[in-house]
Amino acid sequence: MRPAGDSDYTAMLQQPELIFDFASDHFNPSQMWAYTDCPAVTVEEVPHPHLLSYRDDHQQLLKVEPCESGEEETMETLVAADSLLTMDCVDTLSLEQHYSQAFLPSLGDVIATPVAQVTVSAEGVVGAVDQSQWHSLHKERPAAQLQAKKRSKKPRHQRAESPTPDIKVKKNKYNKGGHTLYLWQFLMELLQDRQVCPRYIKWTDPQAGIFKLVNSKAVARLWGKHKNKPDMNYETMGRALRYYYQRGILNKVEGQRLVYQFTSLPKDMIYITDGDGVKEEEDDDQDNSGNEDGVSDDSDSTVSSDQLGEEEGEEEEEEEEDDSQPPQKKMSLVSNRATPTQRTRSAPRPAAQRETVLRPASASLIQEQHLPIVSAEMLRTLQNLQKVRSLQPAGQASVFKTAQLLGSLYERQAASECAQDGEGGAGDV
DNA sequence: CACAAGGAAACGC
DNA sequence: GCGTTTCCTTGTG
Numbered sequence: 001m002r003p004a005g006d007s008d009y010t011a012m013l014q015q016p017e018l019i020f021d022f023a024s025d026h027f028n029p030s031q032m033w034a035y036t037d038c039p040a041v042t043v044e045e046v047p048h049p050h051l052l053s054y055r056d057d058h059q060q061l062l063k064v065e066p067c068e069s070g071e072e073e074t075m076e077t078l079v080a081a082d083s084l085l086t087m088d089c090v091d092t093l094s095l096e097q098h099y100s101q102a103f104l105p106s107l108g109d110v111i112a113t114p115v116a117q118v119t120v121s122a123e124g125v126v127g128a129v130d131q132s133q134w135h136s137l138h139k140e141r142p143a144a145q146l147q148a149k150k151r152s153k154k155p156r157h158q159r160a161e162s163p164t165p166d167i168k169v170k171k172n173k174y175n176k177g178g179h180t181l182y183l184w185q186f187l188m189e190l191l192q193d194r195q196v197c198p199r200y201i202k203w204t205d206p207q208a209g210i211f212k213l214v215n216s217k218a219v220a221r222l223w224g225k226h227k228n229k230p231d232m233n234y235e236t237m238g239r240a241l242r243y244y245y246q247r248g249i250l251n252k253v254e255g256q257r258l259v260y261q262f263t264s265l266p267k268d269m270i271y272i273t274d275g276d277g278v279k280e281e282e283d284d285d286q287d288n289s290g291n292e293d294g295v296s297d298d299s300d301s302t303v304s305s306d307q308l309g310e311e312e313g314e315e316e317e318e319e320e321e322d323d324s325q326p327p328q329k330k331m332s333l334v335s336n337r338a339t340p341t342q343r344t345r346s347a348p349r350p351a352a353q354r355e356t357v358l359r360p361a362s363a364s365l366i367q368e369q370h371l372p373i374v375s376a377e378m379l380r381t382l383q384n385l386q387k388v389r390s391l392q393p394a395g396q397a398s399v400f401k402t403a404q405l406l407g408s409l410y411e412r413q414a415a416s417e418c419a420q421d422g423e424g425g426a427g428d429v
Numbered sequence: 430c431a432c433a434a435g436g437a438a439a440c441g442c
Numbered sequence: 443g444c445g446t447t448t449c450c451t452t453g454t455g
Binding site for chain 3 (some may be wrong): 044180181182227229231232235236239240247257306
Binding site for chain 2 (some may be wrong): 180216234235238242243245246252359402411
């Protein structure tokens with residue numbers, strides 16, 4: 001319950017495993033689900049070294065619990081983080097300032113597991129919910145395989161420095177410690193900000209984590225501002241987004257332009273829907289001299305929606321867009337959260353309300369190649385890897401890669417078994 | 430033409 | 443080394 005100083009918070013961010021807390025009584029095995037028609041495998045993901053999982057005879061996950069000390073510390077941290085996150089944020093800050101804050105931990109050790117649902121109580125901060133609340137649905141190539149494709153170098157010219165010095169990204173106490181907001185975090189922030197959602201980016205299927213870059217150029221420009229890359233465009237940002245496929249952070253929604261899917265979402269995501277009078281905007285291309293979106297550099301000006309959209313063309317075009325996501329379009333909200341369409345940044349919600357909400361994607365929408373199938377066996381392997389990781393804190397990335405590799409191996413095996421006889425049990429890996 | 434996938438290399442932290 | 447950024451090739455609608 002103590003307030004956290006900068007250093008406290010920075011330290012906390014560097015130790016994502018401290019940022020959340022599992023409460024076993026929130027776990028509901030009946031919510032588990034899996035994505036495959038293949039004999040299946042329901043597995044859980046327990047990527048935390050201080051967690052214990054309980055299974056039944058069929059290896060079904062029954063319960064996840066903290067298994068050792070540190071709970072107190074965790075709670076303290078959570079409270080501190082929560083208050084930090086909710087204290088003064090956005091309403092009084094410019095978008096630019098707001099999006100230069102970094103309050104999400106790295107997704108460094110997302111594990112490529114199939115997705116069973118693990119409901120946890122992560123009394124965390126928006127986004128500070130840990131990796132353990134994320135489930136990647138993608139199927140992917142092992143990193144090694146990707147690496148194997150390297151070609152020979154070709155000479156390249158020196159890149160020019162980016163011009164346009166007039167865009168400033170304000171650093172604040174959250175990122176002066178070197179912690180930066182990743183692109184996927186940035187997008188999540190945008191999706192929770194009524195100034196840009198649904199105007200420039202919007203949910204098309206919040207339950208599945210599917211969103212659309214309604215105005216890809218504007219989103220890219222915002223990202224460029226955040227990163228102080230005035231030359232940022234959708235092409236470049238899109239490349240970064242595509243890297244997320246491999247890492248299991250995003251999927252592409254097939255056949256729909258500018259539509260992506262988060263493989264998982266923090267449970268206390270705030271879903272802004274577009275029933276609130278804010279119109280979404282198609283890409284326009286007015287270049288507003290570096291101050292697009294009305295994002296001002298004034299440190300304490302409030303940016304209104306009007307400002308945001310001024311040069312973006314103010315005509316209504318709500319229905320003209322290819323809204324291929326049908327019925328859910330104006331859906332209110334997914335769960336018992338705060339009022340839809342209203343972002344209440346200044347009012348911290350009780351931590352207890354935060355629950356993991358893992359949404360089975362509408363499988364048909366998602367490119368199959370990103371859907372994982374992993375056995376319980378593999379999960380146990382992953383858990384072992386997690387234990388190793390706990391002994392070897394610097395090994396997160398390698399654990400992730402190993403998990404990816406295992407996932408890929410298993411998938412191939414399962415796929416071939418399914419193809420051969422349709423019977424294929426979850427074989428040993 | 431915009432979007433998309435992904436290789437390759439550079440860059441900044 | 444990671445997470446991009448930049449540039450590029452190729453492909454689609």
